Amino acid sequence: MIDKILLCGHNITVQNMEHVGESTIANSDYAKAIISMEAGLPCDVYYCTLIHEVIHLLMNMDGMRDAHNERDVCALANGIFQFIKDNPTVMNNILSARGTE
Numbered sequence: 001m002i003d004k005i006l007l008c009g010h011n012i013t014v015q016n017m018e019h020v021g022e023s024t025i026a027n028s029d030y031a032k033a034i035i036s037m038e039a040g041l042p043c044d045v046y047y048c049t050l051i052h053e054v055i056h057l058l059m060n061m062d063g064m065r066d067a068h069n070e071r072d073v074c075a076l077a078n079g080i081f082q083f084i085k086d087n088p089t090v091m092n093n094i095l096s097a098r099g100t101e
C-alpha cells in the first residue's frame with residue numbers, strides 16, 4: 001500500500017483505513033492534502049481508486065473543482081489505469097526517458 005505521493009510538488013498523505021465512509025471506498029481532502037483509502041481492496045481496485053482520487057486533487061489544484069463531475073473522473077481513472085496496465089513498456093520508457101526518442 002502507498003502511504004504518500006508527490007503530486008505537482010505537493011506531499012500528499014495516503015491514509016489506508018478500515019472504513020472510509022458509508023457509500024465510498026475513498027475520498028480526498030484537498031485542504032489537508034490527504035487521500036483516504038479503504039484498506040483491504042483488491043490491488044486493481046486500490047490503484048484505480050488511487051488514480052481516481054489523484055484526478056480529483058489535480059482538478060482541485062487547477063481550479064476545476066466545479067467543472068468536473070464524478071462520471072468524468074471515473075472515466076479518466078479507469079482509462080488511465082487500463083492504459084498503464086496495458087502498456088508497461090511505455091511506463092518504463094517514461095520513467096527512464098532522457099534526451100530524445
Ligand SMILES: [Zn+2]
Nearest residue numbers: 052056070073
Ligand atoms: Zn470521485
